[in-house]
Amino acid sequence: MQKHPLIIALDFNNLQEVQSFLRPFKGKDLYVKVGMELFYKEGPTIIHYLKSEGYQIFLDLKLHDIPNTVKKGMQSLASLGVDLVNVHAAGGRTMMEAALEGLEAGAIGKRPKLIAVTQLTSTNDEMLRNELLIQHSLSETVISYARLSQDSGLDGVVCSVLEVPMLNEVCGSNFLTVTPGIRLASDAKDDQARVATPADAKNAGSSMIVVGRSITKAENPLEKYELMKNEWDGVTV
Ligand code: C5P
Numbered sequence: 600m601q602k603h604p605l606i607i608a609l610d611f612n613n614l615q616e617v618q619s620f621l622r623p624f625k626g627k628d629l630y631v632k633v634g635m636e637l638f639y640k641e642g643p644t645i646i647h648y649l650k651s652e653g654y655q656i657f658l659d660l661k662l663h664d665i666p667n668t669v670k671k672g673m674q675s676l677a678s679l680g681v682d683l684v685n686v687h688a689a690g691g692r693t694m695m696e697a698a699l700e701g702l703e704a705g706a707i708g709k710r711p712k713l714i715a716v717t718q719l720t721s722t723n724d725e726m727l728r729n730e731l732l733i734q735h736s737l738s739e740t741v742i743s744y745a746r747l748s749q750d751s752g753l754d755g756v757v758c759s760v761l762e763v764p765m766l767n768e769v770c771g772s773n774f775l776t777v778t779p780g781i782r783l784a785s786d787a788k789d790d791q792a793r794v795a796t797p798a799d800a801k802n803a804g805s806s807m808i809v810v811g812r813s814i815t816k817a818e819n820p821l822e823k824y825e826l827m828k829n830e831w832d833g834v835t836v
């Protein structure tokens with residue numbers, strides 16, 4: 600098991616697209632992420648397929664509901680044998696504790712790790728104030744939600760690379776920081792407002808990086824994966 604994996608975001612429409620993307624990676628020790636788009640289309644079938652290939656799985660469904668519903672939902676997800684799942688910290692302490700209870704109850708073997716989304720990267724200070732009526736700054740809420748997640752027993756948070764040093768200071772480096780928004784310096788930023796390279800993420804102290812389009816849209820995805828993984832692993836070539 601990799602301690603600091605590079606997680607490939609499988610943002611595809613269906614199982615066939617995933618299978619054709621993964622063909623060149625056959626036999627590799629991969630960690631992949633399945634999001635709403637793919638899971639809502641294919642359901643557990645996609646998870647069974649990825650597990651049969653021996654891959655580790657981050658099922659990124661960001662649960663946010665009343666505690667009992669989240670508990671039951673997590674119990675079902677844990678029974679699929681995934682490795683990492685997430686909730687919105689905005690659901691509060693009782694909901695996060697219930698999520699953990701559900702995971703314990705449904706786990707086959709080891710409990711999947713549970714991380715929280717603090718604030719979505721699409722949220723900004725103006726939206727916090729004017730729409731959500733939250734008077735604190737975005738970074739104050741990120742710190743406070745991360746602390747709440749840690750106090751509720753969670754294993755970490757999803758965050759931007761820029762937030763990692765601050766979160767490692769507040770929550771300690773054993774608290775996972777899973778960071779999307781990763782690009783090579785030469786890549787397009789797409790719709791990500793703030794991006795970081797794998798080396799930036801390593802220097803900042805990220806626990807895991809999530810890479811989507813930089814790899815999935817590359818001309819040679821396997822080559823691009825190796826390049827980014829080497830940079831993340833600190834391999835100099
Ligand atoms: O293609 P790209 O590398 O930007 O994909 C990043 C992945 O990480 C996507 O699946 C996206 O949904 C996810 N993500 C993100 N920002 C967050 C949380 C998740 O980009 N704050």
